[in-house]
Amino acid sequence: MSDLTTQQRPTRQRSALLEALANCHDFISAQDLHARMTAEGTRIGLTTVYRGLRDLEAADAVDVIQASAGERLYRWRPGDSHRHYLICRACGSSRPVDSEVVEEWAGRIASDSGFAAVEHTVELTGVCAGCQPATE
Amino acid sequence: MSDLTTQQRPTRQRSALLEALANCHDFISAQDLHARMTAEGTRIGLTTVYRGLRDLEAADAVDVIQASAGERLYRWRPGDSHRHYLICRACGSSRPVDSEVVEEWAGRIASDSGFAAVEHTVELTGVCAGCQPATE
DNA sequence: CGTTCATATGGATATGGGTTTCATTTTCAT
DNA sequence: ATGAAAATGAAACCCATATCCATATGAACG
The missing domain is CATH 1.10.10.10 (Winged helix-like DNA-binding domain superfamily/Winged helix DNA-binding domain)
Known part of the structure; x- marks a missing residue:
């Protein structure tokens, strides 16, 4: 099942x-x-x-x-490992990022705040190496 | 200006x-x-x-x-200080959270990845103390 | 003060992702 | 096989937001 x-x-x-x-x-x-x-x-x-x-x-x-x-x-x-990605705004490709730091941080916020059932979303976007303009 | x-x-x-x-x-x-x-x-x-x-x-x-x-x-x-919030899913109230850890983490990802102009969004949601059901 | 003109406004209309409805089809248990 | 329960899908709908465009308004100049 x-x-x-x-x-x-x-x-x-x-x-x-x-x-x-x-x-x-x-x-x-x-x-x-x-x-x-x-x-x-x-x-x-x-x-x-x-x-x-x-x-x-x-x-x-x-x-x-x-x-x-x-x-x-x-x-x-x-x-079940990573859950967060770095996504290229130009071509849309994505790669997973190591987010352990963020997971811990979110957990700490959760327990410090008195909030229950704290969930987090993290999104990283940028322009990947292949999509960067040559002149910069 | x-x-x-x-x-x-x-x-x-x-x-x-x-x-x-x-x-x-x-x-x-x-x-x-x-x-x-x-x-x-x-x-x-x-x-x-x-x-x-x-x-x-x-x-x-x-x-x-x-x-x-x-x-x-x-x-x-x-x-201009904080930019991330913990938001109650029940009543919608929000409070800013200290996000320095995340800022640093995002910066590190940016420089490690070869991505340029990396931006991040972080959203935390939960159920605040006042909105938690008494019996649970 | 009044004319002029670019810009702002706002109701109507369009857009676009997503969800609901419901008649029809498919699956499972008997 | 057969009927009840669940899944499907086309069309209709919902809802936040964007666009259109006629009108209103503020600013500059005389």
Whole structure:
């Protein structure tokens, strides 16, 4: 029961979604994922993609970041290790960063503040080496 | 130059917006701010509120956080000091947190990664002492 | 003081990501 | 097989925000 479907009923669409997401090695939006799957011949509704991603998020199987306009980007979490990424604003590529310091800091804030169920989101963006203008 | 209007032309609406935002000591959405101003008798259009907040954001005079559904919350930045907050998911109240550790960490990531112009956003949410259920 | 003109305003309309609805289809248990 | 429960997906909707554009307003100049 701790398998990856995170769903009562395994369906064709669900497994296709899992596969597409696992094969996609960067953050991707629901719409882009749907477009990609459709382009590859998988028949799946946009609604189902949204639902599947929501369920995966609830099951904590994906990392989620907020893009600018309320858009959310999803990424399959390979292990359970890192949860924070440095993302290139130019090309969109992402790399995990070591966030232990931040985890500890967040934990300390949590216990110092009297707040319960403290969660944190950390997002780092920049311009990667390959995307930097030559003259600078 | 470094005055607070951040605008070519000081107008009645603009200064009312500044005042309303400064008087509001927590994060607030554009719509709520507009509603509050209207309730207080200030005649201002929602569009103008959005524009004003966008300009303030560009001028780096407010802190902005992303609420759940793509909604953005704005808060007048009293000084230049802290930039990160711990926000109660139940009542919406916020308190600044000491984030020096995170600033340093982000700086280190920036220089280690080869990324340029690294920016970071950190959001902490929890349930404040006053909002915690008695029986748990 | 009044004319001029660039800029600000704000209601209407559009946009765009995301969610809900509900009729239809699929899966599972019997 | 068969019927109940759950999943699907197209269309309709929601809601924050952006854009359009006609009107209003402040500033500069005479």
